[in-house]
Amino acid sequence: MVTANPYTAQGQYTALRFANEVINKGHQLKRIFFYADGVLIASRLNCPPSDEINLTKAWAKLAIEKDVELTVCVTAALKRGIVNQAEADRNALTGENLDPAFEISGLGQLTEAMLESDKLITFG
Amino acid sequence: MSTLFILNQPELLDDCITVMQPDDALLLIENAVVIATKSSTTQYKMFVLKDDLIARGLFESIHDQSTAIDFSKFVELTLAYDKSVSWL
Amino acid sequence: MKSICFIFNKPPYGDHKGRELLDICLMSAAFDMPITVIFKSQGVYQLLQNQQPDVISVKNHSATFKALDLYGVENILVESESLLEHNLKMEQLLPIAEAVSQDVVKHQIASSDFVIGL
Numbered sequence: 354m355v356t357a358n359p360y361t362a363q364g365q366y367t368a369l370r371f372a373n374e375v376i377n378k379g380h381q382l383k384r385i386f387f388y389a390d391g392v393l394i395a396s397r398l399n400c401p402p403s404d405e406i407n408l409t410k411a412w413a414k415l416a417i418e419k420d421v422e423l424t425v426c427v428t429a430a431l432k433r434g435i436v437n438q439a440e441a442d443r444n445a446l447t448g449e450n451l452d453p454a455f456e457i458s459g460l461g462q463l464t465e466a467m468l469e470s471d472k473l474i475t476f477g
Numbered sequence: 478m479s480t481l482f483i484l485n486q487p488e489l490l491d492d493c494i495t496v497m498q499p500d501d502a503l504l505l506i507e508n509a510v511v512i513a514t515k516s517s518t519t520q521y522k523m524f525v526l527k528d529d530l531i532a533r534g535l536f537e538s539i540h541d542q543s544t545a546i547d548f549s550k551f552v553e554l555t556l557a558y559d560k561s562v563s564w565l
Numbered sequence: 566m567k568s569i570c571f572i573f574n575k576p577p578y579g580d581h582k583g584r585e586l587l588d589i590c591l592m593s594a595a596f597d598m599p600i601t602v603i604f605k606s607q608g609v610y611q612l613l614q615n616q617q618p619d620v621i622s623v624k625n626h627s628a629t630f631k632a633l634d635l636y637g638v639e640n641i642l643v644e645s646e647s648l649l650e651h652n653l654k655m656e657q658l659l660p661i662a663e664a665v666s667q668d669v670v671k672h673q674i675a676s677s678d679f680v681i682g683l
Contacts, residue, residue, distance in 0.1 A: 356565075356683055363507045363529075364485065370528075374548040380556075389585050389683060412535055429585065460592040468567060468596065473679050475563040477485070478675055492574065492606050495646075496674050497665055562680040 354463060356477040358390035360401065365394055365408050368476035376419045384422045384466045387411070387455075389477075392430040395423070397452035413428070413454030423455045424462045481558035484509040486565070493564040497521055504554060506541070510535060513543040526551060567591070568599040570677035573608035577626070578618050580681040583611050584626045589681060594636035601673050602633065604662065607645040609651055612643065612658040615650055644670050 356430050358366025366476060368385070375382050389393055399409045416423045431440060437451040479500045485494055485507035493503070502522040505512050506529055513525040514535055527545040531534040539545055546554070555561045570592045579582045594600055604612055616627045631643060643661040648654065648664065655664050674680055 354681075361548065363532075367485075367506060370548050371551060374552045378552055380552070387561055388508040388589075389582070426589065459589060461596070463589065464593050464596045464598070467569070467593075467679055468598070472561065473681075474483075474561050475565070475681065477563055477683060480675060480680075496605075496671050498675050499670060501675075560677075560679065562674065563682070565682050 354386045354388055354473065354475045355391040356387075356396070356475065357391040359394045359399065359408050361390070362477075364476040365391065366406070369408065369411055371474065371476070372415060372421065376415075376421070381436070382419075382421050383470045384424055384462065384464075386463045386466060387423070387425045388429050388460075388463065389474075390433070392425045392433055392435050395425045395430065395435050395452055395455040395457075396450045398450050408451050413452055416454040425455050425457050426460050426463070427457050428460065430457055479561035481554050481561045483561055483563045484512075485563070487512050489564055494519060494521075496564075502549070502554070502558065504546075505529075513545075514538040514540060516540050517542060524550075525555060566598055567678040568601070569593050569679045569681060570601045570603060570671050570673055570675075571602055572601050572674075572680065572682035573578065573611050574603070574606040575606045576607045576610035578621065581643055583608075584624075586681065586683045587626055587629055590633070590638065591636055593611060594633075594657065597637070599640075600638045601640040601642065601677060602638060602662075603642050603668060603670055603673060605647045607647075607651065607655065609653055609658070610649045612662060613653070614657060628660065631661060640673075642670065642673065 355368045359365045401407055415421050436449050437457050438449045441449040481502050482493055483504045491542045509531045509564040510525050523543040524546050525543045527547050575582055618625050625657045640666045643662045645664045
């Protein structure tokens, strides 16, 4: 679970390095669940200066290359303006901004992952 | 059950220690690595994330009570202990 | 079934962490996971009675604490040492929790499969 605010705290970066290492060592990573301020990572409009790491793209690379599921909590996301097309339509919003590597789902996805996994590591 | 407590904010050290058991260990990451530069009275095993020390210019200042580890060892520690608790 | 322990260690309303942790707690209860809820350090302020966060336009989540038992969450603990530290008495808190010593809190954390704080 990642709750760190992407460009305020270091936690997203620490989580990214940790997740990459988990996969490099051959372990199975069930899901990365983004919650609280951590959901802000999922906006494809995040645009840090070109000489700084783009954390959204770094997560997306992990998701695509290593087939890791990136799940964003819908309640936390909507509050903070992170929406896909379906949520934009449902809430009469004028645009969507979810990076395609991420998916929006419910908090039950965290609990389900806990039931199916040996370990949960939180990065806040 | 043994627990790996992961601490990223130095000001929460005292609070975290109140819930630790003798077989538990402390992993200092992010800003909490500053704790590893001082001698401490805690009896717990202490690990500290090497890159976070280097990033802050503190790698040479680490006190010999702590063990500097890389991300590979970080992953291994989360497996070696029954669970990990991020003390936020 | 795997057990979860939730740690509330911050006062309410200055941030949304208490509310968002409570949401995880309710969801886990819906999955029938055995749950322990612990209020410790400044988290004991979460349970104070007579909260009126509507004056700062914040939804009152303390009402939801009262509903925890409806979700089957019965093991709700307040650390006595934290109450003492913040000069609070059990009578000032919502009557849903049991005061326990730091040793009991330690034991609960040690014996749970997952421990979550925000």
